[in-house]
Amino acid sequence: MPGKRSLVRSGTTVDQMVRAIADRIVTGYLRPGERLDEGSLAARFDVSRTPVREALGHLSAMGLVERRPNRGAIVAVITQEHLASMFESMAELEAICARFSAARMTGGERRSLEIEHLASARLVQIGAEEDYEYFNTEFHTRLYRGAHNTHVYDLTVMTRSRLAPFRRAQFMLPGRLAKSWQEHDVIVTAIMRGDGMAAGKAARDHVSIVSEASAVFAAVDPVHPEFSQSARR
Amino acid sequence: MPGKRSLVRSGTTVDQMVRAIADRIVTGYLRPGERLDEGSLAARFDVSRTPVREALGHLSAMGLVERRPNRGAIVAVITQEHLASMFESMAELEAICARFSAARMTGGERRSLEIEHLASARLVQIGAEEDYEYFNTEFHTRLYRGAHNTHVYDLTVMTRSRLAPFRRAQFMLPGRLAKSWQEHDVIVTAIMRGDGMAAGKAARDHVSIVSEASAVFAAVDPVHPEFSQSARR
DNA sequence: AGAGCATAAAGTGCATGCACTTGCCTCGCC
DNA sequence: GGCGAGGCAAGTGCATGCACTTTATGCTCT
Numbered sequence: 001m002p003g004k005r006s007l008v009r010s011g012t013t014v015d016q017m018v019r020a021i022a023d024r025i026v027t028g029y030l031r032p033g034e035r036l037d038e039g040s041l042a043a044r045f046d047v048s049r050t051p052v053r054e055a056l057g058h059l060s061a062m063g064l065v066e067r068r069p070n071r072g073a074i075v076a077v078i079t080q081e082h083l084a085s086m087f088e089s090m091a092e093l094e095a096i097c098a099r100f101s102a103a104r105m106t107g108g109e110r111r112s113l114e115i116e117h118l119a120s121a122r123l124v125q126i127g128a129e130e131d132y133e134y135f136n137t138e139f140h141t142r143l144y145r146g147a148h149n150t151h152v153y154d155l156t157v158m159t160r161s162r163l164a165p166f167r168r169a170q171f172m173l174p175g176r177l178a179k180s181w182q183e184h185d186v187i188v189t190a191i192m193r194g195d196g197m198a199a200g201k202a203a204r205d206h207v208s209i210v211s212e213a214s215a216v217f218a219a220v221d222p223v224h225p226e227f228s229q230s231a232r233r
Numbered sequence: 234m235p236g237k238r239s240l241v242r243s244g245t246t247v248d249q250m251v252r253a254i255a256d257r258i259v260t261g262y263l264r265p266g267e268r269l270d271e272g273s274l275a276a277r278f279d280v281s282r283t284p285v286r287e288a289l290g291h292l293s294a295m296g297l298v299e300r301r302p303n304r305g306a307i308v309a310v311i312t313q314e315h316l317a318s319m320f321e322s323m324a325e326l327e328a329i330c331a332r333f334s335a336a337r338m339t340g341g342e343r344r345s346l347e348i349e350h351l352a353s354a355r356l357v358q359i360g361a362e363e364d365y366e367y368f369n370t371e372f373h374t375r376l377y378r379g380a381h382n383t384h385v386y387d388l389t390v391m392t393r394s395r396l397a398p399f400r401r402a403q404f405m406l407p408g409r410l411a412k413s414w415q416e417h418d419v420i421v422t423a424i425m426r427g428d429g430m431a432a433g434k435a436a437r438d439h440v441s442i443v444s445e446a447s448a449v450f451a452a453v454d455p456v457h458p459e460f461s462q463s464a465r466r
Numbered sequence: 467a468g469a470g471c472a473t474a475a476a477g478t479g480c481a482t483g484c485a486c487t488t489g490c491c492t493c494g495c496c
Numbered sequence: 497g498g499c500g501a502g503g504c505a506a507g508t509g510c511a512t513g514c515a516c517t518t519t520a521t522g523c524t525c526t
Contacts, residue, residue, distance in 0.1 A: 012480095014480095047480080048480060048481045049481085050479080050482090051480065070486085071487085071488070071489095
């Protein structure tokens with residue numbers, strides 16, 4: 001019966017489904033190539049197939065799932081080549097954001113970027129990887145916003161979300177935390193003195209390094225072998 | 234009754250709907266802010282509301298329509314600011330494509346790019362605006378492909394399609410045809426000698442000029458006042 | 467007469483049902 | 497024993513129906 005949802009969260013049912021499924025893909029709970037059966041998903045979340053179908057449509061448009069007509073949906077399989085192309089795009093997009101940020105950030109934006117960045121040095125010292133990862137995301141988001149270009153922001157965030165599953169392990173390499181901070185520092189310094197070219201180059205290099213650090217883990221593909229089939233009689 | 238479609242084209246019904254509606258938006262037949270009533274669209278194309286809904290979902294993900302929960306969908310209203318951000322992104326994306334193309338195009342790609350470009354000079358001479366516009370699209374597509382980066386290609390094509398409605402009139406400015414060709418020429422020359430920086434700059438400038446040429450018409454918003462409500466008793 | 471409220475109409479959101487497609491499995495055939 | 501045709505089960509694609517939300521309309525009361 002419509003109107004009463006068991007796990008009441010927010011937005012329409014379709015939105016919830018999109019978030020729920022996207023989350024499971026991005027966190028790696030659902031693995032590339034894994035079958036996404038409409039019926040099972042519907043049962044799993046206690047909704048009908050209609051919103052699940054719509055959600056799969058959205059996710060397909062976002063590139064997180066692949067849909068073959070009449071043949072169901074699977075979690076998008078990213079080839080090594082496509083992955084590389086996404087990391088490269090990401091580097092370019094971040095370079096654009098940094099370059100624009102250097103030229104356009106307001107005083108407030110510059111201040112808070114620098115303050116937060118300096119504060120994060122503590123997280124590096126104490127080796128708080130979890131917290132640093134959260135800060136790292138914030139830091140990059142500031143760059144994207146600082147560019148003051150909504151479309152670039154959208155493209156960048158979209159690309160980042162697509163890469164999310166492949167970046168999980170980036171801080172597991174020893175010493176990556178401190179290196180990351182230093183790379184951020186170069187970007188911040190360039191932005192503070194309004195040097196767009198330097199900021200762009202620093203941002204591009206930063207992402208390229210992350211890309212290499214992540215590529216190591218891309219081939220491995222860890223996480224959950226199960227899920228997806230428990231509601232199959 | 235499912236299985237028999239009146240206007241048999243290709244792909245699933247949803248795909249047809251996406252193309253049909255997107256086409257009407259991109260060509261300006263449906264104007265920004267115009268109401269997209271599921272029932273009317275369904276009747277208009279002789280399908281049920283389900284595929285129409287899914288299509289609207291896709292279009293919403295593509296940014297061509299806006300959807301307010303429980304309040305229906307409208308053709309996306311692009312603010313002047315957002316439009317500017319998209320043109321700026323486009324310039325940056327094309328710059329990336331040109332830069333990469335200069336470094337990565339194969340011999341064959343370079344040759345055909347140059348040949349086609351030189352051939353298009355004729356279209357300029359005889360003032361074949363229609364034909365030149367077609368060639369122009371091809372030319373840019375070559376640049377996107379030449380970058381050899383599928384994700385950048387996707388982002389660029391996506392952005393271009395979103396800008397399409399606002400570029401309709403770009404060749405209506407007197408002398409724009411010849412100017413366009415000369416700008417292309419700078420890009421091609423730079424690519425042929427493998428100068429990525431110059432190619433990128435030339436491409437960025439080219440798009441910026443198109444942007445300005447188009448901005449003139451953005452405010453006007455021509456085309457069809459009717460449609461959308463004839464199936465309302 | 468105008469503001470506020472009730473009520474109806476329109477339209478969206480989701481559930482359900484059925485036809486069609488696909489993939490698998492079995493059975494007959496060579 | 498391998499191979500192809502037929503049939504079966506699972507699953508997708510779309511249509512339809514109903515509940516809920518929003519919006520338009522008319523009515524009352526001040």
